[in-house]
Amino acid sequence: MSILAVDFGSVHTRAVLIDQVNGVFQLVGFARTRTTDGFPAQNVTVGMARALNLLSEATGRSFATPDGRVISPEQADRSGADTVVVTASGGRPLRAVVLGAMPDLSLAAALRALSNTYVELVQTVHLADGRTLEQRLNTIAHANPDIVFIVGGTDGGATRPLEGLIQAARLAVSLMDKRRRPLVIYAGNAALSQSVITQFEGVAEVLIAANIRPDLKREDIESARSMLAQAFNHYASQRAYGFSELATLSPSGVMPSARGYVTITQYLAQVTKRRVIALDVGSGAVTLASASPKHSQFAIRADLGLGHNAQSLLSAVGVDAVRGWLPFEATRSEIRNYAANKTLRPAHIPADLRELYIEHALLRSAANHMAREAGLGGAPEAETLILGGAAINDTGSAGYSALLGIDALGMAGVVRLLADPYGLTAALGAVAASRAEAVVQVLDEGGYGVLGTAVCVSGRVRPDKPALKVKLEQKGAPKREWVVNGGHITVVPLGIGEKAKLSIRVLGGGEVNGKRSLKVEVVGGTVGLILDARGRPLLAGLNTAQRAELLPRWVAEVTGDEKREIPAAWLTPLDEPVLMSEGTPRTGKAKRRAGKRGKPVAQAPVDVSLDDLRKG
Amino acid sequence: MSVYYPEQRPALKLSVIQREVMLPEDASGIVAVQTDQRVDIRDVIARGLVPGEFVVVEAAHYFGLKDPDDLTALMLVNIDDEVDELKPLAGLKSGRGKRLMSPTAGRVAAIADGLIVIEKLNQVIDLEAGVRGTVKEVRLGRGVVIEANGSRVQGVWGNGRHAIAAVINEGANPLEKTSSDVLGSRFSSAIAVVRRPLTEEILDAAAAQNVAGLIAPSMSVDLLDWALFQPYALMLVEGFGQMRLNRAVAQLLQDLEGMQITLDAVQPQVWSARRPEAVMNVQARAGESIARSSINLTLRVGMSVRAVGGAYGGMLGNVVNLPNDPILLDNGLRVPCALVELGGDAGKLYVPLANLEVIG
Numbered sequence: 001m002s003i004l005a006v007d008f009g010s011v012h013t014r015a016v017l018i019d020q021v022n023g024v025f026q027l028v029g030f031a032r033t034r035t036t037d038g039f040p041a042q043n044v045t046v047g048m049a050r051a052l053n054l055l056s057e058a059t060g061r062s063f064a065t066p067d068g069r070v071i072s073p074e075q076a077d078r079s080g081a082d083t084v085v086v087t088a089s090g091g092r093p094l095r096a097v098v099l100g101a102m103p104d105l106s107l108a109a110a111l112r113a114l115s116n117t118y119v120e121l122v123q124t125v126h127l128a129d130g131r132t133l134e135q136r137l138n139t140i141a142h143a144n145p146d147i148v149f150i151v152g153g154t155d156g157g158a159t160r161p162l163e164g165l166i167q168a169a170r171l172a173v174s175l176m177d178k179r180r181r182p183l184v185i186y187a188g189n190a191a192l193s194q195s196v197i198t199q200f201e202g203v204a205e206v207l208i209a210a211n212i213r214p215d216l217k218r219e220d221i222e223s224a225r226s227m228l229a230q231a232f233n234h235y236a237s238q239r240a241y242g243f244s245e246l247a248t249l250s251p252s253g254v255m256p257s258a259r260g261y262v263t264i265t266q267y268l269a270q271v272t273k274r275r276v277i278a279l280d281v282g283s284g285a286v287t288l289a290s291a292s293p294k295h296s297q298f299a300i301r302a303d304l305g306l307g308h309n310a311q312s313l314l315s316a317v318g319v320d321a322v323r324g325w326l327p328f329e330a331t332r333s334e335i336r337n338y339a340a341n342k343t344l345r346p347a348h349i350p351a352d353l354r355e356l357y358i359e360h361a362l363l364r365s366a367a368n369h370m371a372r373e374a375g376l377g378g379a380p381e382a383e384t385l386i387l388g389g390a391a392i393n394d395t396g397s398a399g400y401s402a403l404l405g406i407d408a409l410g411m412a413g414v415v416r417l418l419a420d421p422y423g424l425t426a427a428l429g430a431v432a433a434s435r436a437e438a439v440v441q442v443l444d445e446g447g448y449g450v451l452g453t454a455v456c457v458s459g460r461v462r463p464d465k466p467a468l469k470v471k472l473e474q475k476g477a478p479k480r481e482w483v484v485n486g487g488h489i490t491v492v493p494l495g496i497g498e499k500a501k502l503s504i505r506v507l508g509g510g511e512v513n514g515k516r517s518l519k520v521e522v523v524g525g526t527v528g529l530i531l532d533a534r535g536r537p538l539l540a541g542l543n544t545a546q547r548a549e550l551l552p553r554w555v556a557e558v559t560g561d562e563k564r565e566i567p568a569a570w571l572t573p574l575d576e577p578v579l580m581s582e583g584t585p586r587t588g589k590a591k592r593r594a595g596k597r598g599k600p601v602a603q604a605p606v607d608v609s610l611d612d613l614r615k616g
Numbered sequence: 617m618s619v620y621y622p623e624q625r626p627a628l629k630l631s632v633i634q635r636e637v638m639l640p641e642d643a644s645g646i647v648a649v650q651t652d653q654r655v656d657i658r659d660v661i662a663r664g665l666v667p668g669e670f671v672v673v674e675a676a677h678y679f680g681l682k683d684p685d686d687l688t689a690l691m692l693v694n695i696d697d698e699v700d701e702l703k704p705l706a707g708l709k710s711g712r713g714k715r716l717m718s719p720t721a722g723r724v725a726a727i728a729d730g731l732i733v734i735e736k737l738n739q740v741i742d743l744e745a746g747v748r749g750t751v752k753e754v755r756l757g758r759g760v761v762i763e764a765n766g767s768r769v770q771g772v773w774g775n776g777r778h779a780i781a782a783v784i785n786e787g788a789n790p791l792e793k794t795s796s797d798v799l800g801s802r803f804s805s806a807i808a809v810v811r812r813p814l815t816e817e818i819l820d821a822a823a824a825q826n827v828a829g830l831i832a833p834s835m836s837v838d839l840l841d842w843a844l845f846q847p848y849a850l851m852l853v854e855g856f857g858q859m860r861l862n863r864a865v866a867q868l869l870q871d872l873e874g875m876q877i878t879l880d881a882v883q884p885q886v887w888s889a890r891r892p893e894a895v896m897n898v899q900a901r902a903g904e905s906i907a908r909s910s911i912n913l914t915l916r917v918g919m920s921v922r923a924v925g926g927a928y929g930g931m932l933g934n935v936v937n938l939p940n941d942p943i944l945l946d947n948g949l950r951v952p953c954a955l956v957e958l959g960g961d962a963g964k965l966y967v968p969l970a971n972l973e974v975i976g
Contacts, residue, residue, distance in 0.1 A: 033621070038889045039770070040624055040634075040909040054618060092887030134672040137733070141670060144642055167729060175670060175725050175733065177644035179757050241889070284886070308886045333836050340837040340856040341925070344772045344884060347623070349951055349968040351926025356947040396942050396950025555948060564948055577838060 001025075002074050003438060004063060004081035005427030006051065007257050008035055008044055008246070010090040010284035010308050011347050012390060014423035015051040017059055017081065018431070018442055025441035029059035030422035034347065035090055043242040044090075070249055085430035086250045087423075089257035089285055091243070093118040093302035094228075094235055097145040097182075099125045099165045101152030106188065109212045110151040113187070113221040117228050117256045118285060118302040119147075125168070127152075127161055133168055140172035145182045147231050148173060148204075150196070151224075153189030155214045162188055166196060173204045183231050187212040187224040207231070232256050252430065258287045258300050260429020264386070265291035265298075267432075267439065272383045277376070278425065279408060280388030281363050283307025283346045287388070288370040290380070299374050304366055306359065306391045307346025314339040317365040325361035325540055327548040328354065328570035333577055349394075353564060357551070360404060363391050367408030379458055379536035381413035381513060386420055386448065393421035398526035399491060399558040402451045406530070407554075410538040412458040413513040414504075414520050417527070419449035450496055452525030454532055459510035461486030461535035467510060468533040471503040483507075484533040487550065489557040492531065494524025502529075510535055530558065544571055620938075620952070620969050622915045625770045625891075625922070627865045627975040630898050631907040633768050635747055635880075636890055638759035639664035643741055647754050655745040655762060657780060657878065657897075662759050668738035671720050675706050676730025678716050684730030690716075693732075697724045705732055746780065746878035748897045765906055766897040767872060769853065769865055771831070774881030774892030777849035781828035781879075783872045785809045792821035801825040807849075807879050807894070809869045811861040814839060819846055829879040831869065831894060833861040833930065849881040851892045859930040862922055863959075864975055872896060913974060915954065921972045923956060928965060932975075933958035939966075 003018040003025075013036070017029040031054035036047035045068065052063040052070070062079040064070055071080025096119045100107030103126050114121065122143045125136050140148065148169050152162045173181055186196045187209035200206045207230060210223035233253035236243045247253045261278045268276040269291040280287040284305040290297045304313040314322065319332050338358045342348055350356035371380065387393065387405040395401050402417050424447050428439045461467040467486035472494075473479050484490045486508065494500055505517045510533075512518060522529060534554070541547035548566040556563035639645040645664030655661055676684045690706040693699055699718045707715035718734060726733040749764025784806040791808055792815075794801045807829035808822060814835035819842055822830045829849040837856040853865050861869075877896040884891065900906050915921075919935045937955035943966045944950045953966040 036621075036911075039891060041911045042889050046911055050619075050621065057618070132672075133731075134670065137672060138670050142642075142667060171726060171728060171731070171733065174728070175667075175735070177757070180644070312886075333838050336837040337856040340840070343886065344855055345623070345924060347970045348925055349970045350947060350949065351924075351928070351945075351968065351971055353947040355926060356949065394951065395948075396944070397948070400948065559948065561944075561948055564946075577836065 001083075001435075002081040003083045003085065003427070003431055003435060004070070004072070005085045005087065005423075005430060006048055007423035007426040008047075008086070008088040008090045009257070009282055009423070010305070011035055011282075013044065013047040013051045015048070015055045016422055016424055016427045017055055017061075018427065018438055024445060025435075025438040026445045027424060027442055027447040029055050030424075031055040031058055032422060037091065037241040045242040045245050048246070083431065083435065084249050085252065085427065086246050086254045087257040087260070087426040087430050088236055088243070088246075088254050089118060089282060089426070091236070091241070093120045093285070094146045094232060095120050095122045095144060096147045096149055097123045097125065097140050097143050099148065099150045099152070099169055101127050101162055101165070101188070103128060105216070106151040106153070106213045109219045109221055110149055110187070110224070112219075113212060113224040113228060114149070115299050116225045116262065117232050117258065118300060119228070120302055125165065127165065133164070136165075136168040137172045137175070140169060141175050144180070146235050147183045147185055147228075149185045149187070149228075151188045151212045153192070153211070154216060155190045155211050157189060159189055159192050162192060166192065166199060170199050170203055173200070183207065183234060185209060185224065185227045185231060187227070229256060229259065252433075255430050257423065257426035257429070258285075260425040260427065260432075261287055261289035262291075262296065262298050263429040263432045263439070264425050264443070265289040266296050268384055268443070269293050269296070274383030275381065276384045276386070277380060277382040277409065278386035278388065279367055279370075279392075279405065280420075280425070281306055281366055281391050281408070282389045284309050286366050286370050288367070288374050288376075290374060290376060290382070297374050297376075299370060301370060304369070306363055306366070307342055310339040310342035310346075310362060313362060313366050317362075317369050321365040321368070322358065322361045325364045325547070325551075326357050327544065327551040327566045328357070329544055329572060329574050330354070330358070331574045331576050334358070354570075359391065363404060364408050368410070371409050376409065379410045379412035379538070382411065382415055384416045384418060385409070385411055386418045386425065387451075388420040388423070388425060390421070393419050397559045397561070398451050399560065400555060402454065402527045402530060403489075403554060403558045406454055406456065406532065407538060410536060411454065412456045412536045414522065415454050415456065416523065417451035417454060417525065419451050421449065424448060450523065450525035452494060452527040452529055453522040454530040455502070455504060455512060456532040456536065457506055457510040457512055457534070458536040461510050461533055462508050463487040466507045467535070468512075468531055469505040469507060470531055472529070473501040473503070474498070482531060484531045486533055486535065488533055489554055490531040491527060491558055491560070492529040494522070494528040496525055498524040500524070500529070527558075620915045621913065622921070622969065623973045624909055624913060625772075625973045625975055626909060627769045627868055628907050629767050629868055629871065630765065630900055630904060631768055631909070633747065633749070633764045633766050633895055634752065634909075635749070635762045635764065635893075635895060636759065637661055637743055637746060637762060638755070638890065639741060639743055640666065641885075642666055645741070645743075645757050645759075647756065647758070647760060649751050649754070649760060651751055651754055653751045654749070655751060656748050657745060659745045660742045661745050661751070661762075662743040664741040664743065666739040666741065668722065668736040670725060671722070671734045671736060673705065673716065673719065673732040673734065674730070675716055675732045679706070679714060681730060687727070687730050691727060693724050695724050695727060698722070699724060699734065744780075746778070746880055747895050764895070764897055765900060766895055767868065767877075769831075769868060769894045771851040771853045771881075771892040771894070772855050772884070773852040774883050775844050775846060775850040776883035777847075777881050779807060779829035779849040779879045779881075780876060781805055781807045782874055782876050783807050783809060783869060785870055785873055786811065791825070792817045794821075794825065796825055803827045807831060807877060811866055813858045813860070814843070816842060819843060823847060829881070831879065834859040844883075849879045851879060851881040851894065854930045855924075857929070862930045862932055864922075864932055907976070915969065915972065915974070919974060920976050921954070921956060922975050923958065923965075923967045924971045924973060926971075928958055928962055928967065931958045931960075931962060933962075936964060
């Protein structure tokens with residue numbers, strides 16, 4: 001029983017093969033190539049074919065026929081796979097308009113439901129927004145939404161207020177071009193469900209979900225999330241660039257990659273009885289999932305990313321947040337130019353030290369921003385941290401990747417670090433419903449790349465004074481002991497699968513997992529055991545000079561590479577350029593010039609009537 | 617090293633051009649040509665309407681109707697009728713009694729729920745082919761893909777405008793120092809090419825000299841709003857920052873001096889594959905081969921490439937080696953690289969594969 005999972009990110013297309021080895025599901029092979037939705041291919045199936053070729057090279061099995069068709073089910077010669085699942089995080093997110101009764105009740109629940117998929121919230125309309133019917137109608141119709149998501153009212157409650165919103169939505173949708181009308185998802189007062197179906201008949205396709213807020217105390221967003229996943233597939237298959245072909249590969253169509261983060265963090269939290277966090281900083285979206293045995297939080301920002309959405313990310317976090325992670329002086333222009341260029345060339349790899357620090361400052365700022373939004377706080381503790389996305393995993397050094405992951409969220413306590421460079425999380429999330437045993441077994445068999453375990457001291461530490469003392473005990477080996485000074489990191493070799501007992505003692509003012517002294521069992525990995533005595537909340541220095549000392553040192557300590565010193569000249573404050581045009585009102589001569597050429601191009605005779613156009 | 621498919625950003629004197637010509641996202645449109653149809657540069661291949669503002673007239677309320685369906689009997693206009701301001705929309709056909717006048721000129725977009733919705737006049741867009749060629753694909757309601765032979769320079773950013781005009785390279789006299797007389801400057805109504813990073817002064821000088829378009833290597837992102845505001849089409853070839861025009865593009869644009877080109881300075885959208893570009897029809901001479909962008913082009917030793925980013929940003933070079941293993945860069949990253957012989961003093965450098973673009 002083999003499973004082939006293909007995940008389409010904005011920059012990378014990843015293929016994963018899961019198969020039974022001695023009756024147990026394991027990750028057998030993986031491959032990665034560039035997503036090909038851009039010039040010149042403009043068809044994502046081209047990238048998929050390349051990824052499958054690479055997977056064939058890695059596994060010795062073929063997955064596609066010579067004419068490019070994916071082979072399923074698995075054949076006698078072991079070509080193909082029994083189950084094929086397709087996930088995507090790439091491409092334009094769904095544009096959503098949300099209509100709700102009250103902003104702090106139904107609308108808030110709707111936004112939580114939307115946070116599970118790749119959605120760009122373009123407008124919200126609610127009963128208390130003060131808009132007239134005409135304004136609501138224009139707001140909805142001109143937003144060009146892919147989905148109109150209507151919520152509001154409790155089951156058995158009043159229907160009249162919501163009827164006004166439904167009327168506005170129906171009128172607005174009916175005014176839109178027939179070929180581009182949105183899907184309507186209704187998850188409000190159940191008494192109106194049938195009426196919504198009737199009203200939108202012949203106007204737009206409608207999906208009915210259970211009321212997102214059945215009563216004032218209860219929230220039920222799962223049904224709505226399921227409908228949103230259907231909408232995601234609906235639009236994935238309607239997109240150009242070959243997505244329509246992908247939708248036919250799997251009975252479940254194209255699923256959102258991020259679903260896997262919910263499934264996997266929740267599963268691991270149940271198994272470990274502790275909190276599990278997953279962070280994926282991609283080119284076009286940032287995903288943060290946190291699950292404990294009793295509670296889980298999940299957030300996607302489809303407008304933040306380190307590639308396609310780098311400019312939008314910078315706008316969200318602000319230049320000063322990025323500067324807080326830079327070990328040199330940089331003008332606003334330099335940072336903004338870098339982000340703008342990343343948007344133009346999302347796969348770009350930092351070419352020099354300045355670019356590298358700006359890239360990682362953007363990454364850290366994005367993760368900090370998400371953690372704040374998710375209420376994780378400045379120094380979250382978790383049993384496991386799963387790290388996805390090329391920006392974190394493609395450093396070429398497991399230590400560097402681990403450091404980025406720890407710093408991005410400011411992790412505290414004892415935390416196991418797992419890397420997911422091949423999109424395994426997305427694959428497992430997609431197969432969870434049909435092959436739950438595969439998920440369990442792949443995770444048990446170590447499907448993720450294990451970076452190791454970090455012991456991170458919380459609280460204030462005294463710089464360069466002993467802050468952490470760790471005794472390490474391994475079977476058949478003499479006891480070893482390390483003392484790590486405040487503000488420093490020490491990496492202890494502890495190989496993949498190796499276990500060790502640690503006696504941890506915190507010196508000075510800090511603590512680990514809320515204790516001054518504790519014993520834990522840890523596992524090693526490609527990095528080993530990271531003893532992080534930098535204190536929490538993590539401060540990269542109060543000024544540029546401090547950061548110029550600390551940031552390169554931390555990288556050197558965790559990677560074992562030589563310290564890359566920041567040139568003294570980079571610490572000299574720089575003048576910000578001042579533009580004549582800044583704040584210039586768009587009036588006068590410039591406006592007249594714009595008006596002169598800003599008109600639509602002159603009409604040429606052509607045999608199309610405007611009436612035809614207007615009537616759609 | 618396993619096969620690597622590099623980024624392609626053509627700057628070619630003679631190639632097969634597949635050009636997407638699309639209406640803006642918010643426009644509804646009709647494509648006016650068919651697959652395999654020959655089109656000329658100025659032919660309108662699609663017409664679009666950007667939706668206008670909707671005005672809601674509460675007609676049933678105006679007439680005091682309890683049942684909104686009763687409005688039907690009073691309607692004097694139908695859906696899709698064009699109405700002038702103050703033209704009667706509803707009332708008794710006998711002409712007696714109250715009459716409901718249109719508050720605005722426009723089109724009757726809907727009559728429902730006792731309401732009349734008027735759409736104010738919308739903006740009409742006529743989309744020109746921009747290149748002489750053959751329609752290869754029609755995207756219903758959106759636009760077409762045209763195939764032609766010619767020169768093509770793809771850029772990275774545009775200000776969303778479009779121009780068809782002759783190319784004039786800046787040469788020794790900077791654009792901002794060029795004087796205008798009553799007939800304008802030599803850049804008037806032309807597409808000017810500058811090889812230096814743009815400044816505010818150059819942007820303003822281009823507008824003052826009434827250029828139709830401007831092709832430049834780069835500018836600071838601080839100028840972005842100002843560039844978007846300019847009345848002419850503007851395309852950046854390298855990116856944001858202080859990069860100079862690479863010599864291949866500079867030479868190609870020099871060779872096109874005085875010729876009419878189409879500058880389609882589309883503003884890249886995050887999730888769109890369209891790129892800004894300058895194209896010009898060129899016929900192949902006898903024996904001259906026509907390049908075609910290959911989907912499956914792989915990076916090979918000897919290939920000409922452009923390096924992007926860092927100190928070598930925009931420099932051209934040749935691939936001299938493709939190591940199997942990732943290379944440790946000076947910044948500490950260890951990534952798959954190509955060894956590239958760059959021109960001038962740069963010598964040979966390892967450049968991340970992701971930072972290479974094939975232009976030829």
